[in-house]
Amino acid sequence: MKKSLTILALAIFxxxxxxxxxxxxxxxxxxxxxxxxxxxNGTFNSWCGNCAAMSDTDGDNIWEVTIALTAGDTVEYxxxxxxxxxxxxxxxxxxxxxxxxxxxxxxxxxxxxxxTLPAVCWASCDxxxxxxxxxxxxxxxxxxxxxxxxxxxNGTFNNWCGNCAAMSDxxxxxxxxxxxxxxxGDTVEYxxxxxxxxxxxxxxxxxxxxxxxxxxxxxxxxxxxxxxxxxVCWASCxxxxxxxxxxxxVLMTLTPNPANSVLNIDFTGAHGAYxxxxxNGQTLAAGSLVRGENEVITASLPNGMYMVRVAGExxxxxxxxxxxH
Numbered sequence: 001m002k003k004s005l006t007i008l009a010l011a012i013f014x015x016x017x018x019x020x021x022x023x024x025x026x027x028x029x030x031x032x033x034x035x036x037x038x039x040x041n042g043t044f045n046s047w048c049g050n051c052a053a054m055s056d057t058d059g060d061n062i063w064e065v066t067i068a069l070t071a072g073d074t075v076e077y078x079x080x081x082x083x084x085x086x087x088x089x090x091x092x093x094x095x096x097x098x099x100x101x102x103x104x105x106x107x108x109x110x111x112x113x114x115x116t117l118p119a120v121c122w123a124s125c126d127x128x129x130x131x132x133x134x135x136x137x138x139x140x141x142x143x144x145x146x147x148x149x150x151x152x153x154n155g156t157f158n159n160w161c162g163n164c165a166a167m168s169d170x171x172x173x174x175x176x177x178x179x180x181x182x183x184x185g186d187t188v189e190y191x192x193x194x195x196x197x198x199x200x201x202x203x204x205x206x207x208x209x210x211x212x213x214x215x216x217x218x219x220x221x222x223x224x225x226x227x228x229x230x231x232v233c234w235a236s237c238x239x240x241x242x243x244x245x246x247x248x249x250v251l252m253t254l255t256p257n258p259a260n261s262v263l264n265i266d267f268t269g270a271h272g273a274y275x276x277x278x279x280n281g282q283t284l285a286a287g288s289l290v291r292g293e294n295e296v297i298t299a300s301l302p303n304g305m306y307m308v309r310v311a312g313e314x315x316x317x318x319x320x321x322x323x324x325h
Contacts, residue, residue, distance in 0.1 A: 019068040020110060025119035026054065026079045027128040029061045035081040038063045038122075042077025042105070044070075049083040062119050069110040076105035079122060088123035096125035130183040135221070136228040139167070139192045142174040143279065143305040144234045145258070145322045148194040151176045151234075155190025155218070157183075163196040175231055182223045189218035192234060201235040209237035236279055251317045252289075252310045258322035261299035265310065267291060272312030276321065279305060298323055 024040045040052040044067065054063035069075060076098055080087035090097050090104040098107050108117075121128035137153045153165040157180065167176035182188060189211055193200035203210050203217040209232075211220050219237075221229075233240040252274075253266040265274055272289040274296070284301060287294075289310065306321045 018071045018112070020071045020112060021066050021114040022069050022108070022110060023064055023066040023116040024054070024077075024079075025062055025064045025117060027062045027119045027121050029121075029131055030128045031122045033086055035086060038079055038081045039083070040065055040067065040077055041080050041084070041087075043075050044073070044077070049080075064116075064119075071110050071112045073110045075108050075110060077108065078105050090123055094125045096120075130185070132181045133184050133223055133226040134179050135182050135223060135226070136177055136179045137167070137190075137192075138175055138177045138229055138231040140175045140231050140233050140240045143240050143320070145303065145305055145324065146199055148199060151192055151194045152196070153178055153180065153190055154193050154197070154200075155188050157186070157188050157190070162193075184223055184225065186223045188221050188223060190221065191218050203235055204237075207237045233279060240279070251312055251314055252308075252319065254308060254319055254321055257320075258324040259298050260323075260325055261297065263296045263298045263308075263321065265289060265294045265296060265308070267294055267310065267312065269312030269314050272310055275309045276301070277307045277309065279307070299325075 026038055028035070028038060037050065038054045039050045040054065041047045041049065045051055052065050052067055054065040056063045078088055078090065090106065092099050092101045092104045096106050098105050119127060139151055141148070141151060150163065151167045152163045153167065154160045154162065158164055165178050165180055167178040169176045191201055191203065203219065205212050205214045205217045209219050210217050231239055251268055251272070255264045255266065257263075267289040268291065269289070270291055274285075274287055274289055274294075275283050276285040276296070276298075277283050284306070285296065285298070287296065289312070301323045303323055303325055306323060307318055308321045309316065309318045
């Protein structure tokens, strides 16, 4: 009988002090100070400093450590770093703390089963909100041949909302911009449109700034830091190249402009040559020129904006040409 009672007492004693593994996790991504190694300090380790140092094996800046605690105990703890070089300052009104305004610690009732606690932000009861970056989008509308009032940016980050990210042109140069806070690390797709989807750019799926989808061709951006994106031409990955130059009437005059099915190039030199190029620099028409008016058939060119390059003995010039059928 004594032996049985002894075994029963030992069983009761052992169950009363059963150990369970608890994994603590802290997200340091929003911590603005400098640190080397976070740690957990609490009533269970006598606030020892760095005896419960944490690790980050996958490099995501979420640190963790597993500690054996007694099931059923109520423990207090907090995150610190580098042997108390820094410590979190918690909100005593937050639900995960003890409510003590002087010594504000986190509180945990140790569960019976092994547990991994959710990752929380340093000095918060909640997960970290994603770090954001202010990204300024810029689109040059000077070659757009349609009518519009206000360009906008639509993308995965605003659910293609229409005009909720309307752009502005403060200096009147027809380069429109808007700044949007985006989550760092996100890969977003977007495109430029205007007037709540009244018009939208039609991008080239083979162009390097797009997603390669021939049906839904969007621009792609990996958000890495606060940035002002380069100015791009509407429906192009590049700036409106060559478009900002002064129109030179010494060598040629284009009439009518916009042209429909026929373009007249009034050439002032004796002999020369012309090229009509799209905004990607591809030559779509070319020929020779003589002094005076030269008729060029443009009926096969789609509506849009083109560049006309003329070269002669006096030099070379380039002018914009709009085609509207």
